Amino acid sequence: MLDQKSHCDLNYKYHPMKNKLTLAAFAAAFAVSTASAQDGGVDFEKQILPILKQKCFKCHEKEKEDNGKIKKPKGGLRLDNAEAIMKGGKEYPAENVVAGKPDASWMLKTMALPESDEFAMPPEGKGDRVTAEEQALVKKWIESGAAFGAWKGVE
Numbered sequence: 001m002l003d004q005k006s007h008c009d010l011n012y013k014y015h016p017m018k019n020k021l022t023l024a025a026f027a028a029a030f031a032v033s034t035a036s037a038q039d040g041g042v043d044f045e046k047q048i049l050p051i052l053k054q055k056c057f058k059c060h061e062k063e064k065e066d067n068g069k070i071k072k073p074k075g076g077l078r079l080d081n082a083e084a085i086m087k088g089g090k091e092y093p094a095e096n097v098v099a100g101k102p103d104a105s106w107m108l109k110t111m112a113l114p115e116s117d118e119f120a121m122p123p124e125g126k127g128d129r130v131t132a133e134e135q136a137l138v139k140k141w142i143e144s145g146a147a148f149g150a151w152k153g154v155e
């Protein structure tokens with residue numbers, strides 16, 4: 001360690017430019033590594049699932065009985081199961097979540113529409129809007145590959 005330090009000091013004294021460049025290269029490498037850690041850092045179960053639970057599950061859960069009536073998931077879309085999320089619904093099969101492509105993913109696109117739009121989710125007056133922060137998280141999750149970790153959801 002001592003040797004290395006004196007080597008550095010020498011560089012600094014006699015090659016100030018070289019020292020600067022090394023620092024710049026180090027800073028660049030650091031920036032790249034933190035950026036990729038952040039991109040891949042969205043945890044579906046901790047950060048995305050609560051949004052879906054709170055704002056989408058009511059209408060996009062596994063078929064269930066409600067007051068003696070069978071309630072089917074709206075649009076044939078279940079958001080309470082990992083495979084079903086990737087499978088999508090009736091109108092946009094396989095395009096509910098397209099890994100790596102937020103712009104092609106209807107789960108995100110419908111959230112981002114203004115409430116008055118007929119395709120907006122939740123539908124107008126039928127639930128809390130998904131906030132900009134929440135949308136940003138979903139976007140990041142899709143961009144970074146839409147991984148579910150160990151979560152499989154309701155069978």
Ligand code: HEC
Nearest residue numbers: 055056059074075077089090091092106107121122126127
């Ligand atoms: C109050 C009920 C309700 C809630 C809450 C709701 N949806 Fe929907 N959703 C619907 C209905 C009804 C449809 C069927 C489309 C239609 O017929 O208008 C639908 C369809 C969809 C579709 C299209 C599926 C397909 O492929 O046909 C997507 C995507 C979607 N919803 C996403 C969401 C997301 C994401 C949330 C939560 C942010 C959400 N929905 C919350 C009622 C709801």
